[in-house]
Amino acid sequence: MSDRRVRFLTPVVTVVLAFVVGGLVVLASSANPLVVYRSMFVGAGFDWPFHLLPGNPFGVNEMIAASNLQSTLVEATPLVLTGLAVAFAFRCGMFNIGGQGQFWIGSTAAFLCAEHVAQNQLGTWLGVLAGMIAGMVWGAIPGFLKAFRGAHEVITTIMLNWIAIFMVSWLFGLNGPFVGEGNTQPISDTLPDTAWLPTIWGVLQPVTAGLFVALAAAFVYGVILRRTTLGFAVRAVGFNADAARYAGISVRRSMVLAMALSGGFAGLAGSVSVLGTDHRITSLDVFASQLGFTGIAVALLGRNTPLGVVLGALLFAALDAGARNLGGDFSPELARSLATVIQGTIILIVGGEQVVRWAFVRRRRALANEAAG
Amino acid sequence: MKTTRWWATALTTGALALTAAACGSSDTTSTPSTTGGAPATGASTGGAPTTAAKTFKVGLVTDIGGLNDKGFNMLANKGLEAAKADLGITGDVKESKAPTDYIPNLQGFAQNGYDMVIAVGFLMADSVAQVAKQYPNVKFAIIDSSAIDFKTNAPVAPNLTGLLFKEQEAGYLVGTLVGAIQKAGGMPGFKTGGSLASVGGIKIPPVDRYIAGFQAGAQAADPGVKMLNGYSGDFAAQAKCKELASSQIGKGADVVFQVAGGCGLGALQAAKDAGVWGIGVDTDQSAVNDHVIASATKKVDAAVHAAIKGLVDGSLGGGTDMVFGLAEDGVGIEGINAAVPQAAKDAVDAAIAAVKAGSVTIPSSVK
Numbered sequence: 069m070s071d072r073r074v075r076f077l078t079p080v081v082t083v084v085l086a087f088v089v090g091g092l093v094v095l096a097s098s099a100n101p102l103v104v105y106r107s108m109f110v111g112a113g114f115d116w117p118f119h120l121l122p123g124n125p126f127g128v129n130e131m132i133a134a135s136n137l138q139s140t141l142v143e144a145t146p147l148v149l150t151g152l153a154v155a156f157a158f159r160c161g162m163f164n165i166g167g168q169g170q171f172w173i174g175s176t177a178a179f180l181c182a183e184h185v186a187q188n189q190l191g192t193w194l195g196v197l198a199g200m201i202a203g204m205v206w207g208a209i210p211g212f213l214k215a216f217r218g219a220h221e222v223i224t225t226i227m228l229n230w231i232a233i234f235m236v237s238w239l240f241g242l243n244g245p246f247v248g249e250g251n252t253q254p255i256s257d258t259l260p261d262t263a264w265l266p267t268i269w270g271v272l273q274p275v276t277a278g279l280f281v282a283l284a285a286a287f288v289y290g291v292i293l294r295r296t297t298l299g300f301a302v303r304a305v306g307f308n309a310d311a312a313r314y315a316g317i318s319v320r321r322s323m324v325l326a327m328a329l330s331g332g333f334a335g336l337a338g339s340v341s342v343l344g345t346d347h348r349i350t351s352l353d354v355f356a357s358q359l360g361f362t363g364i365a366v367a368l369l370g371r372n373t374p375l376g377v378v379l380g381a382l383l384f385a386a387l388d389a390g391a392r393n394l395g396g397d398f399s400p401e402l403a404r405s406l407a408t409v410i411q412g413t414i415i416l417i418v419g420g421e422q423v424v425r426w427a428f429v430r431r432r433r434a435l436a437n438e439a440a441g
Numbered sequence: 442m443k444t445t446r447w448w449a450t451a452l453t454t455g456a457l458a459l460t461a462a463a464c465g466s467s468d469t470t471s472t473p474s475t476t477g478g479a480p481a482t483g484a485s486t487g488g489a490p491t492t493a494a495k496t497f498k499v500g501l502v503t504d505i506g507g508l509n510d511k512g513f514n515m516l517a518n519k520g521l522e523a524a525k526a527d528l529g530i531t532g533d534v535k536e537s538k539a540p541t542d543y544i545p546n547l548q549g550f551a552q553n554g555y556d557m558v559i560a561v562g563f564l565m566a567d568s569v570a571q572v573a574k575q576y577p578n579v580k581f582a583i584i585d586s587s588a589i590d591f592k593t594n595a596p597v598a599p600n601l602t603g604l605l606f607k608e609q610e611a612g613y614l615v616g617t618l619v620g621a622i623q624k625a626g627g628m629p630g631f632k633t634g635g636s637l638a639s640v641g642g643i644k645i646p647p648v649d650r651y652i653a654g655f656q657a658g659a660q661a662a663d664p665g666v667k668m669l670n671g672y673s674g675d676f677a678a679q680a681k682c683k684e685l686a687s688s689q690i691g692k693g694a695d696v697v698f699q700v701a702g703g704c705g706l707g708a709l710q711a712a713k714d715a716g717v718w719g720i721g722v723d724t725d726q727s728a729v730n731d732h733v734i735a736s737a738t739k740k741v742d743a744a745v746h747a748a749i750k751g752l753v754d755g756s757l758g759g760g761t762d763m764v765f766g767l768a769e770d771g772v773g774i775e776g777i778n779a780a781v782p783q784a785a786k787d788a789v790d791a792a793i794a795a796v797k798a799g800s801v802t803i804p805s806s807v808k
Binding site: 357 | 503533540544552643
């Protein structure tokens with residue numbers, strides 16, 4: 069098989085394998101995996117297109133299917149962006165685990181901008197921008213530390229995650245500076261609906277313009293990597309930093325910029341989440357959120373390509389949304405965990421393969437260095 | 442080349458979708474006994490025997506803590522189970538993993554013909570208000586959050602009921618207990634002369650109500666006793682509460698009151714390790730270890746059961762709060778250790794009577 073077909077087939081096989089493992093878990097709990105998967109398929113709203121068929125042969129309840137599909141898309145939106153964040157850093161040979169922190173810094177900047185600059189569409193879109201810039205700054209710090217001080221980005225991004233999480237949870241904690249006046253809960257005021265991202269589809273938790281922001285970001289990601297000198301430099305550094313340096317590429321500059329852009333994607337995820345869906349920030353969500361970390365899995369599954377990341381995010385979101393639909397005899401603890409089991413299996417398989425490849429490249433490089441030096 | 446790849450991707454995605462659809466349609470004909478439940482089709486009917494009287498359907502949505510939090514999510518489910526057993530209702534639970542789960546979970550129940558949807562935890566306050574307005578014919582209840590908007594003083598939605606607790610009364614009772622022991626010169630294994638400490642989780646109102654009551658009760662029983670208070674910033678990580686409790690014990694704490702959910706189990710462990718007493722919270726935690734002197738309890742299960750009972754007998758309206766204190770048997774003190782001297786137990790009984798009679802004022806916030 070050609071290399072390209074292998075690259076394309078691996079994620080598909082991975083996902084199928086993960087579903088098989090998840091199916092075994094379902095079997096172990098004495099339920100029928102096919103029924104469960106069908107229920108998840110419906111829960112993710114993927115049956116919605118069938119109501120368009122003449123005569124609605126599958127009897128799809130259009131209203132319920134629509135709200136299910138909406139919640140899948142709503143959940144996929146920030147995942148696309150945190151996935152792109154991780155993927156971009158990967159392309160430069162760096163592992164950005166700081167998506168979670170960059171996400172919250174971005175959320176905070178976006179929220180404060182929409183709340184205090186102008187509570188209208190101008191303020192909202194400025195907020196989207198502010199979130200992205202704040203994420204870039206937060207992401208650039210580990211890039212800078214790596215480029216100029218040699219501090220490993222895995223360590224620094226994890227540390228910066230905690231700094232961000234504790235800072236934001238203090239800002240929006242009980243009696244914190246940005247908690248709504250007179251509010252006895254650790255929660256900010258809810259933004260007025262004039263300052264929300266425009267609604268595209270749905271009522272209660274609708275799909276917003278954030279989805280298009282995410283898709284546009286995926287497009288921009290591809291353009292930067294493929295069509296710009298920066299993208300070329302980033303990829304060159306990712307392939308082999310020494311060779312890139314020898315070729316006259318500034319490795320330090322590429323690293324800082326790659327981490328900044330990576331953080332920008334994660335910050336943007338924070339922007340669209342808070343302005344599109346949550347409309348407020350509470351310290352408890354800050355501790356509980358996993359979007360930045362899930363982005364790692366999405367990037368791995370999507371093989372750091374824009375289309376791959378979009379599809380990966382859609383799959384992860386669909387698993388979560390679909391698991392909500394498991395009820396009845398299916399215990400709620402298992403329902404909630406089944407999506408996690410499948411996601412975890414995907415990460416295990418993809419991650420295992422990537423680690424082997426990474427170690428192999430390192431070793432080859434080390435051998436080459438030995439031979440040269 | 443590029444186009445080929447796009448094309449191939451689209452094809453496979455389509456194939457995957459078709460496979461899923463195919464296995465979906467083949468299953469519609471069979472009705473397996475162990476159904477994973479497809480409530481979204483609107484055809485599911487719980488599974489309880491249908492009687493002539495209306496069988497009420499109640500849905501419970503947990504917050505991000507999940508059902509196994511050994512705290513209010515678990516207790517709420519216990520209340521639902523109790524109602525299923527004695528009120529003849531059917532019930533289902535959905536767990537939330539992230540804030541984006543709240544609306545779909547609440548709406549999922551409302552869309553599928555449930556009569557009542559219970560949201561566990563104030564984090565869902567916004568979401569439940571939105572969904573309640575969208576589904577005016579469904580009753581909604583929310584635990585630990587008021588149905589009255591604190592700004593406008595008007596009901597959030599006419600079909601939403603808040604279920605609130607007077608945690609300060611439970612805190613007051615355990616404070617009275619240890620204050621009385623402290624004043625009487627201790628008991629076996631109870632060092633005296635030191636301070637009484639509390640380990641809070643995240644500083645949110647229910648946590649602070651417990652602590653404020655604890656301090657007031659201890660001060661009332663033993664005026665001038667020194668109090669220590671700290672927050673771990675966490676409801677889950679036991680190590681954090683253990684560390685905080687250990688440092689309080691190092692500063693001379695004789696008793697540690699944990700108000701931090703799962704995290705606080707670490708505080709109880711620290712108390713046992715240091716040979717001092719711990720106080721449990723929310724549920725009777727005397728089974729955690731043999732150094733738990735008593736627990737301040739909050740009967741979320743009783744509140745959920747009461748709300749469902751209101752639904753069944755038609756007394757549950759909306760737009761108001763149901764507040765559960767000592768008088769309503771919504772909070773209390775449980776699992777008092779056998780070694781506690783009778784005098785201290787008497788002091789607690791006196792405090793219970795005084796609180797029920799309304800003759801003491803207990804603060805609800807920590808100074």
